[in-house]
Amino acid sequence: MDSQVVLAVARLPALLADHVMLSAAALALGLAISLPLGVAAARRPRLARILLGMAAVIQTIPGLALLALFYPILLALSSFVGGGIPALGFLPSLLALSLYAVLPILRNTVAGITGIDPAVIEAADGVGMTERQTLLLVQAPLAAPVAMAGIRTAAVWTIGAATLSTTVGQPSLGDLIFAGLQTQDTALVLVGCVAAAALALIVDALLGLVEHAIARRRRGRALVAAGAIALGLAAAIVPTLLPRQPAVTIGAKNFSEQYILARLIGRRLEAAGYRVSYKEGLGSAVAFSALAAGDVDVYVDYSGTIWNNAMKRADNPPRAAMLAEVGRWARADHGVGLVGSLGFENAYAIAMRGADAKRLGVASIADLSRVAPDLVLGTDIEFLERPEWRAIRDAYGLRFKAQRSYSPSFMYRALASGQADAISAFSSDGRIAADRLAVLADPRRAIPNYDAILLVSPGHAGDERFLAALRPLVGAIPVEAMREANYRVDRDVDKQTPEAAAAWLERRIGR
């Protein structure tokens, strides 16, 4: 545990700097949008109602959804202008967080200005101020304390929501939290949460000092607090201005196996002289598009996932034929290179407690359909929305008493504790053997193949040096080795980090 805390803390400075930069940029953009709108709306009650209504609607969109929404929007925009707009990483995070910052700033700016004593405005008119002079000399200083309170709220929200930008590939303190949640590593989660909370509290306190200083007209104090904020920003920004070596980016979806394989690939590329960075915790749908767009240079996907989701194919050809077709399609439609299969499969499977399976006489999904109406199905968050589930359900006529979604780690706990009777397991999951689960056979071949395949971006599809570093991984990882590596990260006691598991796996496969 201690060494895990040390590892997490070691990643902290770089992630903190990214987090600070993203939050500050989003807040600045939010201010640039909402201050002028607030001033305009303060003079026009109808406009104020419309703008505040729109900002409130945006606020009700969950943060994750808002971030995910920007991905297709930016992708479409990029193809419209002929490419060049990054759809992942900093830009979508910035836009989503800025929109979040708008409501509190806009609301408080309007309230600050409309709350000014009308006699003061009459006096400003009476002495002959222009509209601009009234704004700068009277409305701005008098509304400042109220507007500043809105800016504080926006800053705290933005810093909190910035942790979600991890899911669209922007490094932030969320990297620690999401990695920790997926690998059940409490230390990582805590370090990430505490750091984000501390950052929010410090920024809130400094902005609070500015607010009080403005309200009491203590210019000196406001400058000192503003100076402290500027210093913190500089500390985050200056290191990024120093020249960096070009790096390759390794992508990972949001589960343990992906984290481990990303690190395994990273170790190989570093050994081959590349500087490596990671975009981890990507949504399953986002990962392939990120690779095709060049935001990610290499990652591991699964043939069936590409087949069903990206290629929208419903048929289920034999393994070799599917692999060849995926490779052809990826190259022809997206310029993406298929390096090869890693040698194991991570297919969706239905699993039950071994004892239950024996007692109920269930050995295949066909047997399960007979007893399913009395059972509860536990799934990961996306399974019920996936075509694989529809294929299994329709092929076997499955109907359960209830269906519940969990994050993968909690899904296994739900099965162990009896909250669920059958789960959507993964065939490479280390917990299958460890928990003595029965994996049900698929006699009607409803579930496609899910060979783990190594994919590289269009920019590296013909890059021999790059491919040469990756090729030794092709066909090198038997499913037992992957299960063991996964279990080292997922188990509840003596947990390892994905880095440590990747190092173990590298030794195990002898490459």
Next chain:
Amino acid sequence: MSGTNTLGPEVVFDTVTKIFAGTRAVDGVTLTISPGSFVALVGASGSGKSTLLKMVNRLVEPDSGSIALDGRMVAAEAPYRLRRHIGYVFQNIGLFPHMDVGENIAIGLRIAGERSRPTVRIAELLALVGLPAAMATRMPDQLSGGQRQRVGVARALAAAPGLMLMDEPFGALDPVTRDTLCTAYRALHDRLGLTSILVTHDMAEALLLADRVLVMAAGRIVADAVPADLLAGRAGAEADALVAVPRDQAARLRTLEAAGRDG
């Protein structure tokens, strides 16, 4: 400060009309106010007196008719430029709460381009309204009501206007402070040769301060007389009704006083 020999402008209203939501707040008023005179506009609430006043510095725009200062149409100039040479004092004062007294008084000079704080001029203006120079560094919320309105008057006088518009300026003050300020302002008016238009609902105040009293009802001027004629009942029925109030009060006070002496 304008010398005693130059007087404030002549103010001419030519069939000025203002309609609010179908009601004629000001209904075709034609009127000439001579340079350096002190005119009181008296009337009940809603009689249109404040609206008439605010059309002079274009805080309210007339629907028809025109207003001229010394022959120059007020509509010919940008409102903010016009207002910089007209003093405006109103009941709620509207001191800028984030500026000290000196900054409040000098605001007209600052918006016209003055860079540094005109300390001497601020002291001069404070003296003019009977306040010590040390008051300049106080914040408005540290002042009494009377002090605040004195600062309001000083602010209105800062740009050396010839014309002062006063909308119930002393209405919110206690009677003693009010009387003191009225007397002090009348002295300023004479000394600076101002043209002053005072809106008030208090006939006694109008009679004691003004050279000429205009009585308004339903947007029209229903009486126009010097105080002596008003008191003598030579200004018509509406005016008499308004004059009757302070006259009765004075009579009753005299009776009380006599009874006190006798008892």
